[in-house]
Amino acid sequence: xxxxxxxxxxxxxxxxxxxxxxxxxxxxxxxxxxxxxxxxxxxxxxxxxxxxxxxxxxxxxxxxxxxxxxxxxxxxxxxxxxxxxxxxxxxxxxxxxxxxxxxxxxxxxxxxxxxxxxxxxxxxxxxxxxxxxxxxxxxxxxxxxxxxxxxxxx
Amino acid sequence: xxxxxxxxxxxxxxxxxxxxxxxxxxxxxxxxxxxxxxxxxxxxxxxxxxxxxxxxxxxxxxxxxxxxxxxxxxxxxxxxxxxxxxxxxxxxxxxxxxxxxxxxxxxxxxxxxxxxxxxxxxxxxxxxxxxxxxxxxxxxxxxxxxxxxxxxxx
DNA sequence: AAAGATTGATGCATCAATCTTT
DNA sequence: AAAGATTGATGCATCAATCTTT
Numbered sequence: 001x002x003x004x005x006x007x008x009x010x011x012x013x014x015x016x017x018x019x020x021x022x023x024x025x026x027x028x029x030x031x032x033x034x035x036x037x038x039x040x041x042x043x044x045x046x047x048x049x050x051x052x053x054x055x056x057x058x059x060x061x062x063x064x065x066x067x068x069x070x071x072x073x074x075x076x077x078x079x080x081x082x083x084x085x086x087x088x089x090x091x092x093x094x095x096x097x098x099x100x101x102x103x104x105x106x107x108x109x110x111x112x113x114x115x116x117x118x119x120x121x122x123x124x125x126x127x128x129x130x131x132x133x134x135x136x137x138x139x140x141x142x143x144x145x146x147x148x149x150x151x152x153x154x
Numbered sequence: 155x156x157x158x159x160x161x162x163x164x165x166x167x168x169x170x171x172x173x174x175x176x177x178x179x180x181x182x183x184x185x186x187x188x189x190x191x192x193x194x195x196x197x198x199x200x201x202x203x204x205x206x207x208x209x210x211x212x213x214x215x216x217x218x219x220x221x222x223x224x225x226x227x228x229x230x231x232x233x234x235x236x237x238x239x240x241x242x243x244x245x246x247x248x249x250x251x252x253x254x255x256x257x258x259x260x261x262x263x264x265x266x267x268x269x270x271x272x273x274x275x276x277x278x279x280x281x282x283x284x285x286x287x288x289x290x291x292x293x294x295x296x297x298x299x300x301x302x303x304x305x306x307x308x
Numbered sequence: 309a310a311a312g313a314t315t316g317a318t319g320c321a322t323c324a325a326t327c328t329t330t
Numbered sequence: 331a332a333a334g335a336t337t338g339a340t341g342c343a344t345c346a347a348t349c350t351t352t
Contacts, residue, residue: 128301
């Protein structure tokens with residue numbers, strides 16, 4: 001194995017990421033629940049739908065873009081439909097599939113939650129970092145991420 | 155709120171971390187299971203016990219140091235006792251508490267698993283990164299982590 | 309009463325099976 | 331048969347209650 005970096009750095013970075021994630025995700029989730037009345041999974045779906053053309057996405061595509069398993073997306077969208085934030089729209093071009101589409105209530109809920117979410121990330125994740133740290137972190141994590149699928153493990 | 159960094163960078167870094175974690179952790183866990191016959195949670199506990207003085211740690215301290223909830227530690231250590239990798243040792247100084255201690259079999263299991271684990275981290279996490287990337291990532295994540303508890307949210 | 313730890317009950321995420329349409 | 335999606339069953343993680351010792 002040819003190595004271009006020291007093992008220690010890669011390993012420590014990995015360990016630090018695991019610990020940081022384990023601390024921050026439950027914290028942010030609980031705080032978002034408290035302040036905005038919705039879990040992180042809801043926010044994630046609302047965010048992606050809000051950014052999408054026509055505020056709607058096929059269930060399949062939503063599964064690709066969101067940090068949830070494709071199966072989980074079905075459950076979460078169900079919850080959001082119950083809450084009145086999303087509606088299911090049949091796809092006229094392919095009747096196997098369906099769109100999830102943000103309702104006006106869903107758009108409002110997202111707009112109310114967004115600044116609270118941003119504030120939580122700033123405080124809990126961003127505040128110990130300098131401008132350069134944040135920029136660098138973004139760049140390196142994006143690079144690691146880009147190497148991703150197309151990944152043929154095994 | 156005084157800001158020293160651009161929101162975009164912090165937010166993108168956060169999103170990238172969520173996505174990278176969501177992709178890598180299940181992958182590493184499955185691969186470690188396949189190659190070494192143990193889940194990540196076992197490895198984590200074995201690693202910490204192996205590094206500890208006398209290869210043993212109070213359950214409480216193990217909970218602090220490991221990426222698992224204190225409750226979960228009880229379950230995982232139970233599994234490891236069943237597997238013969240860990241034994242429970244009463245604490246003579248305080249009979250409320252107990253030590254988890256690595257058995258010789260546990261030490262061997264850890265020694266066999268460690269190079270496989272390292273290789274998985276190198277391949278899936280480290281390979282897209284340069285030496286500088288890894289070093290920087292380590293530094294910045296460690297900084298974010300250090301800011302952590304002592305954290306008075308709410 | 310608080311610290312250290314475990315455990316029954318619950319809730320959440322995933323897997324495999326299933327359904328419909330292409 | 332494969333694509334898109336859902337759902338019943340299962341397995342894992344957490345919460346709250348509990349137990350023992352300090």
